[in-house]
Amino acid sequence: MDLRTKLAGSASRRNVLKGSAAVGAGAVGLSRLGGFTAAQDATPAASAATGQLEVFSWWTSPGEAPALQALFDRYNELYSDVEIVNAAVAGGAGVNARAVLITRLQGNQPPDSWQTHVGRELIDNYVVPGYCEPITDIYESEGLLEVIPQTLIDQASQDSEQYSVPVGVHRGNGFWYNRQVLDDNGITVGETMTVEDFLAAAETLQAAGITPLSLATKDTFAAAQTFENTLLGVAGPEKYNQLFLGEVDWDDADVRTAAETYAQMLEFVNENHPSLTWDQATSMVLEGEAAFNSMGDWAYGEVVAKDAVENTGWVSHPGTNGSFVLVVDSFTLPVGAAHPENARNWLRVLGSKEAQEAFNPIKGSIPARTDINREIFSPYHQWSIDSFANDALVPSCAHGQASSPAFQQAFYDACLGFVSDKDVDTLILTLQDAAALDAEMAS
């Protein structure tokens, strides 16, 4: 694709994101509330399909793998003669998987379907370069336009065509804790938590020899995600959106305060964070080695897998109550799939009520469909469903939805560097430079 076409794409994408962010701040949630009623089963009938289906994702952790398997199981219930090839590449947030995938796409060797976040990751990385087939007809035949909230459809669309099926909606700004550890140290967490509440609890825990906050930076996304949550807490959803849309300068006083707050929180993390993956950091909380972990609600998948539901509590990342950081997992149809019909059936299954009700309780996310049976979900899920309905929805940069891939990479680098040097000026300058580059590309 020539540069001009690519740039034209960036400009129109910007408007899509702008529109959905604005809707997300208020109206979207309400439409969702009314939706939890019985709906028609749009799942396709069993068929005689054969051959293979290669599915590419990064779901390999103890919580992620069984959730993926639940999707495979549902697919094989309907298409029992299709052999599923699980091409998952380990590494939280897809940092390793995306690199492997792009090499395959460039070499015309696509898997039959791959995992991607909706928003800029889907559009910039895969739709604009021409790697995805539109699947608008699947949205129509499966009735997805009626049951998936418009804000998610918008982020899966380019020029009125849909390009991926969202299977689950994660809330990125979770703050998980070990109930017993907090009880033992006389700490109570209410419905919400401020940064001051956290810092006071952290002092107590540290004095008692417990790691207050577990962090994993082997998975580089975690440093970026913790900063983005802290930024959201300080700046609020409106300014958070404006920052990622290039409407507010990264030299804003709230960014500085957020960086200083992040530096304070980093005083309370485990020293071995460079050697841990995200699920290992979450496990530190589940096993009582740490009190808190800031993590999207795929952490709840670990809670389920490790049978730790009773002893695990949650609250929004300090200061972010009232906001829902969107991290939406979806799957695509490639141009040149080796098994296109099997891939199309896979997408039909993913969009179905049955698959979304089987997958999300294990994964920690909530269904993208609004017509699910709320009663089968855990108290955590019900809390997240309500948050999705009522709170300001903001896209995650750490998970590719809010910014260009180039800005996302700069954000990762800046945040990871900050974990070691805590240099506020460098963080801000790096983000300013990346935003300037983005603006230049889009103009």
Ligand code: GAL
């Ligand atoms: C996110 C993804 C989640 C979860 C997490 C950790 O990017 O949306 O489904 O897998 O990474 O790997």
